[in-house]
Amino acid sequence: xHQDHIKISLSKYxxxxxxxxxxxxxxxxxxxxxxxxxxxxxxxxxxxxxxxKIDNYVKSNKVNIVGIDLGKYRYLAxxxxxxxxxxxxxxNTFFHLFxxxxxxxxxxxxxNNKAYSKLKTGLKNHINQVINELxxxxxxxxxxxxxxxxxxxxxxxxxxxxxxxxxxxxxxKQRKNENDEILIxxxxxxxxxxxxxxxxxxxxxxxxxxFKCTKCGFRxxxxxxxxxxxxxxxxxxxxx
Ligand SMILES: [Zn+2]
Numbered sequence: 409x410h411q412d413h414i415k416i417s418l419s420k421y422x423x424x425x426x427x428x429x430x431x432x433x434x435x436x437x438x439x440x441x442x443x444x445x446x447x448x449x450x451x452x453x454x455x456x457x458x459x460x461k462i463d464n465y466v467k468s469n470k471v472n473i474v475g476i477d478l479g480k481y482r483y484l485a486x487x488x489x490x491x492x493x494x495x496x497x498x499x500n501t502f503f504h505l506f507x508x509x510x511x512x513x514x515x516x517x518x519x520n521n522k523a524y525s526k527l528k529t530g531l532k533n534h535i536n537q538v539i540n541e542l543x544x545x546x547x548x549x550x551x552x553x554x555x556x557x558x559x560x561x562x563x564x565x566x567x568x569x570x571x572x573x574x575x576x577x578x579x580x581k582q583r584k585n586e587n588d589e590i591l592i593x594x595x596x597x598x599x600x601x602x603x604x605x606x607x608x609x610x611x612x613x614x615x616x617x618x619f620k621c622t623k624c625g626f627r628x629x630x631x632x633x634x635x636x637x638x639x640x641x642x643x644x645x646x647x648x
Contacts, residue, residue, distance in 0.1 A: 420448040472551035475640030485632035505530040539579040553587045557643030559595030591643045598638035
């Protein structure tokens with residue numbers, strides 16, 4: 409029920425913005441498409457087989473799926489399904505924040521709770537800044553909808569990865585466009601699976617954080633980006 413509602417609302421948004429090129433490609437009588445373009449609210453009365461055609465067209469041409477891989481030292485890497493859109497946090501901010509936190513803990517003068525709240529503020533500021541940049545770049549791709557897919561490591565509730573995950577989730581939730589969605593997938597094996605031949609091997613990930621498939625030879629300069637595109641693929645299985 410909920411899923412159908414999302415479908416209709418995205419298709420409604422889309423039909424009101426139909427181009428001539430779109431109309432040629434969707435196998436629905438053009439007089440109907442023109443009608444729905446003027447009256448998107450009437451789409452709810454459209455035949456199911458036509459709604460499905462419109463919906464499939466939107467999914468394969470207008471929906472951008474962006475996988476997000478989170479790390480402890482380099483905060484974030486993102487990629488779409490085929491690695492044609494990629495984004496990386498280039499700064500070592502997380503590394504410095506955690507190092508500062510550890511040295512505050514060693515300092516007997518500093519209260520542990522205070523050290524933790526300083527760390528949390530630092531993480532939050534950096535996360536918000538990076539997510540702003542990511543969403544700005546995603547918006548430039550002119551999709552009708554972006555599905556953000558977050559890889560979850562299944563970390564225990566009070567751990568740092570789970571804090572970073574939660575702060576990221578809320579940063580995206582606050583900034584995304586109305587049509588956009590956030591999905592969570594299990595990120596197991598995403599950093600060692602080849603995006604071309606799907607072979608999983610520990611040695612696909614090199615010690616310099618590059619990717620080199622031991623089976624088919626596919627290479628990429630950044631393993632986190634490859635992991636992010638694998639996360640996007642796991643998200644796609646949930647959407648389509
Ligand atoms: Zn391969």
